[in-house]
Amino acid sequence: xxxxxxxIIVGDSFCAxxxxxxxxxxxxxxxxxxxxxxxxxxxxxWWASRKALLNEPAHNKSTTIRIIVHTETARLPNEYNxxxxxxxxxxxxxxxxxYKNHRKTVxxxxxxxxxxxxxxxxxxxxxxxxxxxxxxxxxxxxxxxIPAFDSVDLTCVRNGIVxxxxxxxxxxxxLSVHEIGQPNFMxxxxxxxxxxxxxxxxxxxxxxxxxxxxxPGDTGERNFDNLxxxxxxxxxxxxxxxxxxxxxxxx
Numbered sequence: 001x002x003x004x005x006x007x008i009i010v011g012d013s014f015c016a017x018x019x020x021x022x023x024x025x026x027x028x029x030x031x032x033x034x035x036x037x038x039x040x041x042x043x044x045x046w047w048a049s050r051k052a053l054l055n056e057p058a059h060n061k062s063t064t065i066r067i068i069v070h071t072e073t074a075r076l077p078n079e080y081n082x083x084x085x086x087x088x089x090x091x092x093x094x095x096x097x098x099y100k101n102h103r104k105t106v107x108x109x110x111x112x113x114x115x116x117x118x119x120x121x122x123x124x125x126x127x128x129x130x131x132x133x134x135x136x137x138x139x140x141x142x143x144x145x146i147p148a149f150d151s152v153d154l155t156c157v158r159n160g161i162v163x164x165x166x167x168x169x170x171x172x173x174x175l176s177v178h179e180i181g182q183p184n185f186m187x188x189x190x191x192x193x194x195x196x197x198x199x200x201x202x203x204x205x206x207x208x209x210x211x212x213x214x215x216p217g218d219t220g221e222r223n224f225d226n227l228x229x230x231x232x233x234x235x236x237x238x239x240x241x242x243x244x245x246x247x248x249x250x251x
Contacts, residue, residue: 003216004063004141008038008056010049011069014148014172014193016040022197027204032211034065040193043083045075046127061139065211068134069172072149073124076109084109128156135159142214144207147171158219163210165224175199179232198231205229 009015009025017023018036029036037056041048049068076084083098088110093099099106112118134143135158143160150171154162169175176194193200206224 002033004032004065005034006059006064007032007034007036007067008053008064009036009040009067009069010038010052011040011067011146012044012049012071012148013040013042014176015067015069016042017192020192020197022200023192024195024200024204024207025193027201028207031204031208032065037064038067040069041081041083043075043085043087044071044081045077045084046071046130047077048081050130051081061137062141064140065142065144066134066140067144067146067207069146069148070127070131070152070154072151073127073153074113074120075123076112077126086113089113124153128153131156141216142211142218144211146207149173161210161214161218162221163207163223164221165206166227167223169227172203175230179230181232196231202226202230 007029009028015025015038017040018025021027021030025036025038025040037059039052041052049071053066072085074086078084082102082105084105088106093106096106131145131154134145135156137143138159144163145154145157145160146163147154148171150173152171164170165172165175169178172194176189176191179191179195179199193203195203206226209225210222
């Protein structure tokens with residue numbers, strides 16, 4: 001009998017979709033025969049992930065695996081989980097749902113980003129403080145950190161596993177962009193979790209393989225062992241416009 005029975009996954013849109021059997025969080029829970037908990041919040045700051053963890057029902061941490069998909073540093077924390085990120089600076093807001101419903105909020109955020117009041121160093125420090133907070137909670141069977149963006153700094157992790165796909169692809173975004181073959185892509189994305197169904201399954205398999213070889217207390221970096229199986233046929237994936245702000249961002 002395996003020593004864990006639940007998996008909590010929190011983060012941004014790279015782990016938000018969980019409706020289909022091929023969505024990687026769902027597929028991972030099936031591969032590991034675990035209950036799937038947690039939420040992904042598209043376009044939002046790490047603050048939404050922190051709140052999602054704090055709002056989880058009481059559970060036995062010692063039999064739970066915690067996975068955090070870390071979003072980019074510059075996203076602005078807010079109590080409503082609004083997707084306030086640097087993509088707003090480059091967006092056509094004409095048909096944007098957030099802009100339609102919260103016009104003043106969006107306009108204020110844009111002005112803030114453009115002003116001298118915005119300090120990226122501060123938001124980096126704040127995200128690092130949260131990562132260190134996660135580090136201090138050693139009750140989980142395992143904690144796994146995955147960078148969604150190249151800019152995420154996970155060097156302060158001491159009591160968890162940092163999962164980097166490979167030396168070439170340092171984040172989920174790097175893999176996602178490679179899949180569609182558009183290195184400067186900053187638009188809306190119709191793929192589930194920013195991957196094709198095939199690569200959602202491959203992502204779940206890669207993480208399942210890492211988890212299957214973990215022991216309580218393990219630390220250090222792990223890499224994917226199945227990238228040779230991923231589908232990078234750049235002509236086969238759609239990037240139609242959808243209602244999402246999560247993939248429009250600065251590195």
